[in-house]
Amino acid sequence: METETGAALIIKPKRRLFREIGQWLVSRKRATMSNDNPFLRTSMVGLWLASCLILVVSSMGMPTGMGTAADGLIAILIGTIGMIIFPPIIAFLLSLVYLPLPRKYAGGVIYVSLVIFAVFYYADAGWLPAIVVSCALTLYGIISGMMISLWMSRSISKKIKLTAVAAVMIPILIYTSWPMLSIGTSISVLHQDDSLAEAVLPLEAENPAESGAYRYSEFAYGSGKDRHRSEFGEMADLISQPVDASIYVEDWSRLRSFYWGFDQDELPVNGRVWMPEGKGPYPLVLIVHGNHLMEQFSDEGYAYLGEMLASRGFIAVSVDENFLNYSVWQNIPDNDMKVRAWMLLKHLQQIAVFNSQPGTPFYKGVDMEQVALIGHSRGGQAVAMAADYKRWFAADRSIQGLTDMRIQSVIAIAPTDKVVNKQSPSLKDTNYLSLQGAMDGDVNNFYGERQYMRTSFSSNSNRFKATLYIGEANHSQFNTDWGSMDDSLPGGLLLNRAGMMEAEAQRQVAKVYVSAFLEATLHGRKEYTALFRDYRAGLKWLPQATYYNRFEESSFRGIARFDEDMNQITGINGVTVEASGMQWAEKKVEDRDGNSKGTRGVQLEWSNQGTYTLNIPALRSASLRTGEETSLAFALTSLGHELEDIQAGEQGQEDIPIPFIEIELESGNGAAVKLPLEDFMPIKPLPHTDFTLHPWLEEKIRDGKYKEATEPVFQTFTLPLDRFQQSNPQFNPSHITRITFHLSGERGRIMLDDIGMTD
Template sequence: MDSETKEPNKLYRLLIWLKRRAVKIPAFDHKLTYIIISLWLITAIGIMTGVAGTPTGLGRHIDLAIALTAHTLIFMLAAVIIGFLFSVLYLPIPRLFTGCLLYSSYITYFILTEANLGPLFSGIITGVWMGVGLCAGLIITLLKSNLTAWKKTGLSVLPAAIILFLFLWRPEIEHADVAESFRDNGYITPLSVENPSEQGSHSVTTFTYGNGEDNHRDEFRHGVELISDSVDASAYINEWKRYRTFFWGFDETSLPLNGRVWMPEGEGTFPLVLMVHGNHTMENFSDGGYGYLGELLASRGYIAVSVDQNFLNYSNWTGIPSNDMKLRAWLLMHHLLQVEAFHETPDTPFYDKVDLQRVSLIGHSRGGQAVAMVADYERWFSEEDSLNGIEDIGIEGVVAIAPTDRQVDDMRAELDNVSYLTLHGARDGDVHNYHGDRQYGRVSIPGDNGHFKAGVYIAEANHSQFNTDWGRMDMRLPGGVFLNRAQMMSEEEQRQVAEVYISAFLESAVKENDQYLPLFRDVRYGKEWLPNTQYITRFENSEFMPLVNYNRAESKTDLAGGVTAVGVGFNKWEIQAAENRSGNKKRTRGMAFKWEDTARYHLYFNEDFRADNFNKSFESIRLSIANKDRDMEKDAGEGYHVPQLDVEMETVSGETARVSLEAVKTIEPPIATQYTINPWFEDIMREGKYEEAIEPVFQNYELPVNLFKEAVPDFPIEEVERISLYFADGPGELMMDEIGFFVQPD
């Protein structure tokens, strides 16, 4: 036989052999059908969960249908291909089952790692999820078998117990409870003024403005009432993916100025409030989520605008545009200029209605950083010709809700001559560090201009619930499944906090209504308005006179301005940088104290210092204290143990007056957060982002000088040469920020 005949015979025999191996693929799988089906099902659940967090913009039902179809085809194809390879290798294993298991494990792990949950966590969850599928398939196989009912039941107990254990076991950490700020309200009488979160007297008109080219929302296309400009952002964007152009209908050369407007009806001009969202998934729109604030503020006499910046947000398909933080601030300023143009144009709803010297900005997440950048715009945009005229607009207030605080061009915003409020939730699973506190430290309050700064840290608030479009999860799916939502306040309660504080802030900062200022100095003044949880608050205005500022201290004993310090009985007392939950430094430095039982700290003021600083009429002495004891334990049935602190003043003649801080307010315990549904996940999920449960946050404590005068009648505060802090009921660890007096207003 010639070679040409032999070659076809070899090929024929190879094909016959391959066919036989293909027929043998399911040789060991005949009892595993239900387990294979179970693997298909749980993998489908995982894929659809991931797809729900990775929208295409075609609609959720279409996304899920495409994903389920693709999964089914790939599942079968993977089983056959991998099973065939095992058959060719003569491996005596369940080949279809093994192929299905390998595919299911890989795709599950891929989905979890793509959600930035970390390789270790993703691997563990993949193993657990595959185990659930195998147990479920085993139970079905047993129930379908010819075994007796008793054997079916007995053999099914273990896999059923495993499934129930994995889904129902939720161990809690010891620090899950929070104190209640209103639990000890004997000293403070709640304000008897109008609840700032109640609807005002104005009827409200709503409409939108935009360029009329939005592909997805008719309110910015055919339904838009005012046609606005488009702006060219190509100088800031290196690459604008084609998918973005396809999705939105425009590119970086023609970004729209889209806004939702809530306008009070009536005569006269009204202060302007611009609100801007942060970085949510691009395909899930965010600008409508502040309607509750828009309605409230407009009813109380503000023109409120929610700015659309969705086209700058992250997409799983295109990432995020470059320079997005500068873009957010730049675009927000173009909205200010656009509203100014509307204000000057007859036949627009804005005509002659806007008080452009009383403008406030509210930003959430990255939007919270953007509004701070706008208030300090010259740092980044001093040579930006397209923003000519922005200097004529007067920004009076900035509100940052759970803001980011990243460096942009190696700089961060430093605010001056503007009021600032930051709100942040201790349960924030997205911006888990209290970055607004860092920005708070970079706000200067010069002179007697009525400006102030305030910070509110809310125990049971998270990131997303401040926006009604973002739901209760602080991560997109599937990551959000693993976040703990049991310790969070309701959506209505969290938005109530935002309404109270933001409305009161604007009344104080913009309308100069001082009757709400006490709320920022002590949350207990708002007891009748706010949900009952723990709040940690800071406040400062031009009436605060610092005696000690550790940021300018030369050493722990020789402080700025001629003040000397002595510590007795401490394990440690030293000046340190305040740190956030991640261990990164904040702007603030403070004096850290650690003691076992009792200790005392003395501040001495020389004659020149007393002459310069004690010649005023004081209202109260203020201490700013962060509870640093991250390992604090709870006393059985009595809540968290907290240390005690007394303040004593001594005059040049040796007369002393001593008051306990407890006379006004006990030291706040730290707020601990279990971010995930299982505390074992804290250390490994998202590369240990949630590892630290507690962030030490500064709380203001005020002792009115009248208490010292009650302790010692006619006590001469102006003659004080020593202030001492007596620490008791240790062990304890506190950090002290500025110590000073609030001066009586004229």
């Protein structure tokens, strides 16, 4: 009995305690909104707008495939539900600790700031930038809300209301006009250095970017079952056969199958075609996109190239590989790089079938021995892999019918260069061109230079390779559907656009170079080769920008490449090297991340002056086959920005020393000639790029991806030997025995590569 009574005594205090806690919680619930006045309640609208705005922007970077409008409405719905649920919960928690705040409003501020922080943090902005952006945008939401409250008040004058509107609009105007401000700068453009030297004559040919004389038709081939675009579905002009990629792809999600309506067993062969009218056959050019968001189709973005090429007598096909692209909801299939290249081969097989079928637009109209591949981003790597397909697909029995096909030329636009199955493509006797922008915020290393180094020629192949580095170009604007941002939203909002080329200007560069390259390599218009030797030959066709070009043709005879051995005092076939007044060493060329570009060069560093000399023995001199129509050629990059105590100025270049270099040639009879390098082409410093809106962000976002503002990019210098003979008639250009680089200036550092003779 005593035990029962004792238990009752214990239970009663517990019940009383729980009742008191419940009453206290109820009282705190009633007091939750006690400090929130009508002004602040109305101001919550600004916070709601801020949360919905950032969620709508984020939805553009993570599309569901239902369309931008639907994604935006879903984002607004989520933002609205969040504002209904979470601020009251946070307000109640604040009331429990008796904080004398307008608790619901404070809950709204906390909720919105956490939403914005999470959005930018998971967009790889880094935690500190995410905090800064979150504070800034939340503050904007606070101010906007208060301005809305002022506007709705009947007791406030119109002047104050207009001031409130201005306070809300000015930050938006500041952001949208950011490219015109000096907070984020890109590079110092040295257009005056593009004046034509005496040795460089403007090309006397029609602008390759202009439309040609051919009328053309546009049509599409596809599976006939595409559920997203009718041109590959019920409206397809030709029905292609699906292909089975299951031997390469294992990780194909159910969501991906649900979205596309097929899996890796039945990948569609879809392409949109621009074909010249009239009797062929015509060269075939395939164009393939890179890894944009899967739900935002990429193949339509190269119509500007397809239309131009068709008008100039090429069959252009933009290949659909969107089903291999990344999705926020479904990631990316495994082995996607390999399958991208494999799909290009499947398109060539399918077009070969169409070419043999009477009644198709392709019938006997395709010259399968004159094929070129153009790729952008991951597509830029895929086209090189396809051109070297036996390296990966030699055992694939489904790759048939390609023995009569010849890929003559490859163009890579801002390509990736990933190792696939421990291998990289190596092109032999294939023309190669790569374009890259210094403001590329996606592929911010010039990987096209690696493939350039892995491209080689037989001496009599009559081929060439070239690169073009464009100081003011970015990644996305080469595709008309990718916009101007090189990162998906919301991360793209933090990227700098100051100094960036207009989209049409950037695509004009692509049109000039793509067309001229294909005219030279597939149509035999060799006069256009001069553009690739020296970009200044085509300045009348190009928009104003900063250009660097590298070039080598099959007639090049090397004197020193710096890859032949590890001995820095020897060159090729008995050439010896000596230097004085400087520090010098052969080193690997590195990109922004410190990774090798696949080549070595000789780095020369001096104070005041120094010389670097190549001594050429008689037998090697004879084998160079030099004469009045021969030129000395070499690649050079200025590394003045790497010198200690040298800092780039506000515009990127002002404090970096420009070296003064003279080239001295000596012939077997002892006659010597020394000419300034600037008489042929001035040396330009490398572009200094601020990728983000403020330099503080460079090392913070994307795991420090943008921490390096500059990477070594080579410019090819071509010095005609007849210019030396004009300065000294005793000089014999057919027998060169010595080449000396005279380097002067207070301080300097350069790197040389690929020194030799070319015709």
